[in-house]
Amino acid sequence: MNRDLLSAMVVERLLQAWPKAETLLRHDNCYQLMIAVILSSRTTDAQVNVVTEKLFRRFPDAKSLAEADGEEVEDLIHSVGFYRVKARHIVAAAAALLEKFDGSVPESMEELLMIPGLGRKGANVVLGDCFGKPAIIVDTHFGRVVRRIGLSDSENPAIVEREVKSLIPSADQTDFSMAANLHGRYVCLSRNPRCSECVVQDVCRYFSDRNRSSDDR
DNA sequence: ATCCCGAGGG
DNA sequence: CCCTCTGGAT
Numbered sequence: 001m002n003r004d005l006l007s008a009m010v011v012e013r014l015l016q017a018w019p020k021a022e023t024l025l026r027h028d029n030c031y032q033l034m035i036a037v038i039l040s041s042r043t044t045d046a047q048v049n050v051v052t053e054k055l056f057r058r059f060p061d062a063k064s065l066a067e068a069d070g071e072e073v074e075d076l077i078h079s080v081g082f083y084r085v086k087a088r089h090i091v092a093a094a095a096a097l098l099e100k101f102d103g104s105v106p107e108s109m110e111e112l113l114m115i116p117g118l119g120r121k122g123a124n125v126v127l128g129d130c131f132g133k134p135a136i137i138v139d140t141h142f143g144r145v146v147r148r149i150g151l152s153d154s155e156n157p158a159i160v161e162r163e164v165k166s167l168i169p170s171a172d173q174t175d176f177s178m179a180a181n182l183h184g185r186y187v188c189l190s191r192n193p194r195c196s197e198c199v200v201q202d203v204c205r206y207f208s209d210r211n212r213s214s215d216d217r
Numbered sequence: 218a219t220c221c222c223g224a225g226g227g
Numbered sequence: 228c229c230c231t232c233t234g235g236a237t
Contacts, residue, residue, distance in 0.1 A: 025233080041234040047224065048233090081223035085236080119235050139233035157234085181233060190231060191227080220237080226230085 006203055007151055007167035011176050013199045018179040023129045026052060030105040030130040031062055031097070035090050037125050038117035042140075043080045051077050062103055065094035089117030107131050120158060128174035136161045136168070137177035141184025148188060150205035 024045040027033040032052065040048045055076050059065035065073075073087040080086060093115045097103055105126060106112055112123035121139050128135030136142075138157040146152050151167060152160045168176055187194050195207050 023233085037233080038235090040232090042221090042232060043223080043234090044225080044232045046232095079223060081232090082221045082234090083223075085221055089235085117235070121234060125233075137233075140231080141233065177233095185233090218237100221235095223232105225232090227228100 001203065003151060003167055006149070007164075009203055010149055010151065010200050011168055011172055014179040014183055015172065015175055017199050018182045020175050021178040021182055023125060023178070025049065025125075028056075030126065031094075032056055033130050034093065034097075034105050034115070034118070034122075034126055035065070037122040038089050038093060039077060039080050039086055041082065041086070041117075041122075043082075047080050051080050059094075062094040062097040065091060066098055068094075086117065092116040093118065105130065107133070120161065124161075124177070128177065132174075134165075134170040134173040135177060136165045136173050137181065138164075139181060140190075141181045141188075142177060144190060145180045145184045145188045148193075148204060148206035149200060 023033070025033065025036040025040060026049045027036050035055070036048055036052050039051060058076065059068055068091055070087055070091060073091060074083050077083050077086055096115050097105060100114065101111065107127070109123055109127065112118055112126055113120070118126075121137060124135040124137045127133040128137060138161045143157060143160055146160060146164055152163045154160050154163065165173065187198050195201055195204075195210070198204065198207070201207050
């Protein structure tokens, strides 16, 4: 099956399974979402949400966080892991908002990538979830899902983003990112994928390859 | 390519 | 014990 047809079927079914889901990172505004996204790198969202509850009470805006004591921030976010780098990043990110972007979160990919700790994945989360722009959010779940299905063959997130973006209508991109993410979390698990519960099993390359190899035994 | 790093699950 | 978790910077 060609990728245009495959992607159309996959989009339709995953959007039906997880209709217009939003990020699981708790936040009240774009500043908070930006900080939460920086903290979420290689960390479960549940861990991030525990930490941000305290963090945002102590530092409710970019100004207070930009002036924060580094060690206090490290202590507050310790349980998310990578706490030294992340503490440095979120303080510098808050400072960048004040110095370069007039205190608010910028709305373009180019500007978002100037913020310490934000890469393409984090920038796309902000673009999609905060500003309603079309975003392909390639995190560990999304990448695994689209590679297994056969929508991309690349391990490079930037290439996966570009390939999948070309396959999916702009209006569906952000919703599909979240749907594929949830599909990866709860069904297309990294270690023991639950293919019997999967809504795209019949068109999935990984599933057919898996059965082929078990037939050989 | 390597480092950052804690927490939870199997 | 090993693997994984919404990666990013050097």
